[in-house]
Amino acid sequence: MKKQLVSFFALAGVALCCSAAPAMARDLTVVSWGGAYQDAQKEVYFGPFQKDTGVKMTDEPWDGGVGVLRAKVQGGNATWDVVQVESEELAIGCEEGLFEKLDWSKIGGKDAYLPSATNDCGVGAIVYNFVLGYDADKLKEGPKSWADFFDTKKFPGKRALRQGPKTNLEIALIADGVKPQDVYKVLATDAGVERAFKKLDSIKNDLIFWKAGAQPPALLASGEVVMTSVYNGRIAAANQKDHKNFKVVWDGSLYTIDSWVVLKGTPNLADAYKFLNYVGKPEVQKNLPPKTNYGVTNKKAGDLIDPAVLADLPTAPKNMANVEKIDDQFWLENLDRLTERFNKWAAK
Amino acid sequence: MSTQGGASASPADMVLSDDGVPLKTKLRRAERMRKITAFGLVAPLLFFVILVFVVPIAGMLWRSIDDTEFRKIMPQTVAALADWDGKDLPGEPAYRALASDLSAARENNSAIMVARRLNYDVNGLRSVVMSAARKADASAENIKDSFISLDPRWGQIETWGAIKRARGPLTSFYLMSALDMSRDATGSVHMAQGDRAIYIDVLIRTFRISLTVTLLCLLLGFPVGYLLATQPPKIANLLMILVLLPFWTSLLVRTAAWVVLLQNEGIVNNLLIWLGIIDKPLRLIYNAIGVHVAMTHVLLPFMILPLYSTMKSIKPHFMRAAASLGAPPAVAFLRVYLPQCLPGIAAGCLLVFILAIGYYITPALVGGAADQMLSYFIAFFVTDSVNWGMASALGAVLLGTTLALYAVYNRLVGGSGIKMG
Numbered sequence: 196m197k198k199q200l201v202s203f204f205a206l207a208g209v210a211l212c213c214s215a216a217p218a219m220a221r222d223l224t225v226v227s228w229g230g231a232y233q234d235a236q237k238e239v240y241f242g243p244f245q246k247d248t249g250v251k252m253t254d255e256p257w258d259g260g261v262g263v264l265r266a267k268v269q270g271g272n273a274t275w276d277v278v279q280v281e282s283e284e285l286a287i288g289c290e291e292g293l294f295e296k297l298d299w300s301k302i303g304g305k306d307a308y309l310p311s312a313t314n315d316c317g318v319g320a321i322v323y324n325f326v327l328g329y330d331a332d333k334l335k336e337g338p339k340s341w342a343d344f345f346d347t348k349k350f351p352g353k354r355a356l357r358q359g360p361k362t363n364l365e366i367a368l369i370a371d372g373v374k375p376q377d378v379y380k381v382l383a384t385d386a387g388v389e390r391a392f393k394k395l396d397s398i399k400n401d402l403i404f405w406k407a408g409a410q411p412p413a414l415l416a417s418g419e420v421v422m423t424s425v426y427n428g429r430i431a432a433a434n435q436k437d438h439k440n441f442k443v444v445w446d447g448s449l450y451t452i453d454s455w456v457v458l459k460g461t462p463n464l465a466d467a468y469k470f471l472n473y474v475g476k477p478e479v480q481k482n483l484p485p486k487t488n489y490g491v492t493n494k495k496a497g498d499l500i501d502p503a504v505l506a507d508l509p510t511a512p513k514n515m516a517n518v519e520k521i522d523d524q525f526w527l528e529n530l531d532r533l534t535e536r537f538n539k540w541a542a543k
Numbered sequence: 544m545s546t547q548g549g550a551s552a553s554p555a556d557m558v559l560s561d562d563g564v565p566l567k568t569k570l571r572r573a574e575r576m577r578k579i580t581a582f583g584l585v586a587p588l589l590f591f592v593i594l595v596f597v598v599p600i601a602g603m604l605w606r607s608i609d610d611t612e613f614r615k616i617m618p619q620t621v622a623a624l625a626d627w628d629g630k631d632l633p634g635e636p637a638y639r640a641l642a643s644d645l646s647a648a649r650e651n652n653s654a655i656m657v658a659r660r661l662n663y664d665v666n667g668l669r670s671v672v673m674s675a676a677r678k679a680d681a682s683a684e685n686i687k688d689s690f691i692s693l694d695p696r697w698g699q700i701e702t703w704g705a706i707k708r709a710r711g712p713l714t715s716f717y718l719m720s721a722l723d724m725s726r727d728a729t730g731s732v733h734m735a736q737g738d739r740a741i742y743i744d745v746l747i748r749t750f751r752i753s754l755t756v757t758l759l760c761l762l763l764g765f766p767v768g769y770l771l772a773t774q775p776p777k778i779a780n781l782l783m784i785l786v787l788l789p790f791w792t793s794l795l796v797r798t799a800a801w802v803v804l805l806q807n808e809g810i811v812n813n814l815l816i817w818l819g820i821i822d823k824p825l826r827l828i829y830n831a832i833g834v835h836v837a838m839t840h841v842l843l844p845f846m847i848l849p850l851y852s853t854m855k856s857i858k859p860h861f862m863r864a865a866a867s868l869g870a871p872p873a874v875a876f877l878r879v880y881l882p883q884c885l886p887g888i889a890a891g892c893l894l895v896f897i898l899a900i901g902y903y904i905t906p907a908l909v910g911g912a913a914d915q916m917l918s919y920f921i922a923f924f925v926t927d928s929v930n931w932g933m934a935s936a937l938g939a940v941l942l943g944t945t946l947a948l949y950a951v952y953n954r955l956v957g958g959s960g961i962k963m964g
Contacts, residue, residue: 292652
């Protein structure tokens with residue numbers, strides 16, 4: 196027992212000294228969402244980057260959460276340099292000063308990217324949409340818009356939305372005739388919120404709420420619902436892996452962008468910029484969509500992507516025609532109140 | 544102890560052992576050693592319980608009343624509002640203090656903490672504070688007007704009420720919000736109205752669902768327990784495995800299985816349609832029915848096991864004696880058997896009820912938006928909105944009401960009346 200204890204402490208000591216050591220001179224560390232997505236990134240981004248630039252790097256996965264980044268940066272000796280974050284983490288982290296302010300001249304200039312993909316602290320990595328999804332095998336004449344989603348006469352049956360107010364209030368307003376680009380202006384007023392809930396009320400008895408992103412394709416597949424709000428990538432995955440014939444409606448959909456950020460105080464700042472510059476190039480970005488169904492952010496990447504692939508991407512011009520970016524500032528400010536309101540409404 | 548060396552020492556103190564030490568001292572020494580050993584054996588568990596149970600719960604309770612961050616970032620503003628009565632807008636000095644605090648906060652990136660804390664209280668203040676932190680100039684003349692022209696909200700008493708409520712170091716804000724109450728700028732308490740009154744309803748819903756599930760478990764579990772206790776071992780063991788197998792299966796798997804069974808084109812609906820009992824699928828899931836069915840199933844073993852162990856200890860000849868004395872079966876059951884089961888019933892009900900109160904994932908997966916229990920909101924505040932004060936306050940309210948209910952229950956059943964097996 197004693198011997199075991201001693202060896203335990205010895206191990207702990209080794210772990211301590213070795214975890215501290217890499218902070219002095221370590222390779223560029225890039226952090227992303229793990230899983231199949233990061234495997235694709237390894238293949239089209241991380242590998243070629245090291246080969247083409249000679250910069251050594253390692254990659255790690257994470258699960259998100261601004262608290263993790265806060266602990267890394269404020270604790271000093273952060274072991275990460277470049278991290279892919281969701282838009283809400285980008286907004287909070289930037290306000291808290293967790294990220295380096297980007298020098299856009301080092302990564303090709305703001306004009307090279309989609310306007311919504313540029314931020315003081317982050318450059319967009321991927322674009323994905325929150326769309327209306329349905330099973331084309333069951334609905335021959337499919338819905339065309341969110342207005343159809345609310346039309347229970349034309350399309351009888353249950354529908355699914357995400358649990359909570361986020362995205363649902365926007366969808367309700369768009370269905371009620373508000374232009375996607377005006378949605379947050381309307382929602383900022385009490386009358387707008389009222390209007391959204393009233394619209395939701397009109398199909399309340401036909402609504403089911405999902406909680407995890409994997410649920411909507413399952414609900415469609417089992418025939419539980421005739422249509423649902425869903426992330427476009429989930430629909431594409433169900434079509435590819437499970438050979439479904441799910442279709443999406445891009446018109447009036449809501450999109451969001453994951454961004455690359457550089458953690459404040461990184462010792463590898465120069466390499467971090469090299470990395471961001473590399474993965475921002477259209478000829479590099481064009482390789483990601485065929486593997487992931489996410490859109491990419493360089494304006495010129497679209498021209499280089501196979502038209503057949505492009506047609507199903509959030510960044511295809513025809514899919515981007517009438518969409519709105521999910522407004523993180525709005526939700527950071529109003530999520531608590533509207534979640535309470537939403538649950539009050541649901542319980543009525 | 545105090546008698547040692549005293550003048551009135553009893554003769555026992557004088558009895559010496561072989562090596563000349565008084566026997567009583569030696570006995571005491573041995574006793575002390577025994578106690579130390581006993582404590583040493585319990586110590587790891589005690590340490591463990593303190594570390595993973597007492598400390599986190601104390602931390603949670605503390606978080607629900609702690610409000611020290613704001614005053615650290617905004618010391619001048621807090622000082623300037625010390626004598627403010629909340630009836631009229633505060634004067635120039637308060638605005639100047641606010642401007643100087645906010646510009647300092649912008650320098651060290653802590654303005655966001657202030658913005659977030661005030662936004663918990665008054666919706667929309669987040670962006671108002673952030674833009675003020677960017678633009679505030681403490682040296683400006685007519686600083687009050689310049690703030691109000693920046694955003695009219697700076698001219699509203701409620702904004703200053705929120706600042707006053709956030710001054711800490713302790714706050715009742717979270718706990719009051721968790722009980723649908725709020726204070727205005729002058730400090731008087733109001734009950735939330737209309738759409739803002741939510742958590743008491745949710746608390747009642749949580750207890751209602753838990754109580755219903757407990758009763759369903761008792762109704763279903765009692766006959767099973769009886770069967771298990773009265774069958775010959777060979778059959779009883781087999782039945783026991785049927786009870787235990789689901790008990791060992793992951794909660795998520797069992798919940799997902801109910802989705803498959805209860806959905807529109809699920810086995811239950813298809814069977815009912817095939818039998819001609821219904822012509823349209825019934826809505827059995829994503830509503831209260833689904834929550835009750837799935838939770839009852841998941842919690843059933845916690846009822847059956849204590850019932851079984853109590854029933855097992857009831858000798859069959861009690862019932863035979865009752866019958867031989869002329870009691871009809873129903874009377875014998877009610878007056879002889881049932882009273883002896885009470886400790887098991889009490890234990891099972893308590894176990895199921897307390898577990899049910901904290902349920903989160905099952906209602907989230909098989910319930911509708913109107914069937915979410917309090918834990919859902921705790922999870923929401925922890926992960927989605929990162930408002931830990933509110934999450935802690937809801938946790939504290941749940942803990943408090945559960946302990947109060949337990950006290951009442953204990954009084955009714957009596958502490959010794961509960962038997963876990």
